Amino acid sequence: MCPSMVDKRSDDVRRMFASVAHRYDFLNRLLSLNIDQHWRKITRRKLCHELPSSSCTLDLCAGTGDLALEMAKCGSVIGCDFCRPMLSRGLEKARKHRLGSRVRFVEGDALRLPFRSGTFDALTIAFGLRNLENEIHGLGEMFRVLRTGGTLAVLEFSLPTTPGIRQLYLAYFTRVLPKIGALVSGRDGPYSYLPASVREFPTPEELGRLFEQVGFESVRSHQLTFGVAALTLGKKP
Numbered sequence: 001m002c003p004s005m006v007d008k009r010s011d012d013v014r015r016m017f018a019s020v021a022h023r024y025d026f027l028n029r030l031l032s033l034n035i036d037q038h039w040r041k042i043t044r045r046k047l048c049h050e051l052p053s054s055s056c057t058l059d060l061c062a063g064t065g066d067l068a069l070e071m072a073k074c075g076s077v078i079g080c081d082f083c084r085p086m087l088s089r090g091l092e093k094a095r096k097h098r099l100g101s102r103v104r105f106v107e108g109d110a111l112r113l114p115f116r117s118g119t120f121d122a123l124t125i126a127f128g129l130r131n132l133e134n135e136i137h138g139l140g141e142m143f144r145v146l147r148t149g150g151t152l153a154v155l156e157f158s159l160p161t162t163p164g165i166r167q168l169y170l171a172y173f174t175r176v177l178p179k180i181g182a183l184v185s186g187r188d189g190p191y192s193y194l195p196a197s198v199r200e201f202p203t204p205e206e207l208g209r210l211f212e213q214v215g216f217e218s219v220r221s222h223q224l225t226f227g228v229a230a231l232t233l234g235k236k237p
């Protein structure tokens, strides 16, 4: 594998998200025209029906808690992230929606999870895996903390492959989005980092192979919104 051209050192990534935490939700909704929330709902629907009645899900790289709050419709959730300003927003939202008894937030590093092996019925991670300093190591930790039969769901950006749509999307994603992101957040870096990190991230097929490499079975992938995002699922045997 080629070395990454994008700086993904954990300290830099943490600082970057801390610097945009105040505008993160607003920009997500604006830049995706609210479609990001639709993708989180799809993630919940794919998982909910296979969870036991008193399930516990770990939402990793939980950020401001959008997927954790969505997954709380199925059972208890722990949202884990290493960026405190992002988590603080999540906590505020959980309180506002009176979900404090269902969702807890824990500060922790995805590469060294502060949980015992075999703890969780499901593990979700939305737009987080791409940011890890070492993706395969992160997947290994996710495998470890899932119980036997537990499901991992990775929601990530991908790039459309259909000619025409791909070019249009790339023009938006690499030229328009970074400008709007910089204008609204007041920070140049993070919204240029986004398309650069997506370009380097494995395709859904490659990600599926990484799942298998760490031990997941029944791996499947769903393209979302013309392939702008993908949901990849796998089971711990």
Ligand SMILES: C[S@@+](CC[C@H](N)C(=O)[O-])C[C@H]1O[C@@H](n2cnc3c(N)ncnc32)[C@H](O)[C@@H]1O
Pocket (backbone or CB within 6 Å): 010, 013, 014, 017, 060, 061, 062, 063, 064, 065, 066, 067, 080, 081, 082, 083, 086, 108, 109, 110, 111, 125, 126, 127, 128, 131, 132, 133
């Ligand atoms: C793009 S945000 C995604 C937030 C949320 N999941 C969502 O759907 O909006 C990525 C998050 O991953 C977190 N993150 C990146 N590397 C991490 C690591 N090694 N351990 C824990 N969190 C990490 C960042 O702090 C940030 O909050």
